[in-house]
Amino acid sequence: MRGDWAVFDIDGVLADVRHRLHHLRRRPKDWGAFFSAAADDPPLEEGLRLAREQATGHRLAYVTGRPEGLRTVTQNWLDAHRLPTGPLLMRSRRDHRPARVVKLELLVALSARAPIGLVVDDDPDVVDTLRRTGLTVQHARWVVREDVLRAAQDDEGRT
Ligand SMILES: [Mg+2]
Secondary structure, X not given: OOOOEEEEOXXXXXXXXXXXXXXXXXXXOOHHHHHHOHHHOOEOHHHHHHHHHHOOOOEEEEEEEXXXXXXXXXXXXXXXXXXXXXXXXEEOOOOOOOHHHHHHHHHHHHHOOOOEEEEEEOOHHHHHHHHHOOOOEEEOOOOOOOHHHHHHHHHOOOO
């Protein structure tokens, strides 16, 4: 194996979830429809390019606030878009803590296997939290983050 980890978030970095946010603007929110549309997320070319670049000097890993129930659809999506192979770390079932808490814990676990060289994430709370621990974090800004997604990830701890 070569190098440190380059860790990529998925939603808002590699995958464009905007087409399914309307399911969360309904009352009540339709989480089932929101999650089942994940297979159709368009890829974000900036993120895919960066992941392929980083794979030349790093081992790739994916750390997402998506719940474990989406593992198969998420892994199939990564494979379909020819992303470099690497471990996929996800939110445990029934873990509804904010994304910044969940991701920090997943990264600590990952760092037991090799040092973390870079993290790429679009969530400002995650970026701040990880930077405060001394990690090198690239803040992905190629998608404007919508409030409904921020609430789903941080306040509700669902994805
Ligand atoms: Mg994200």
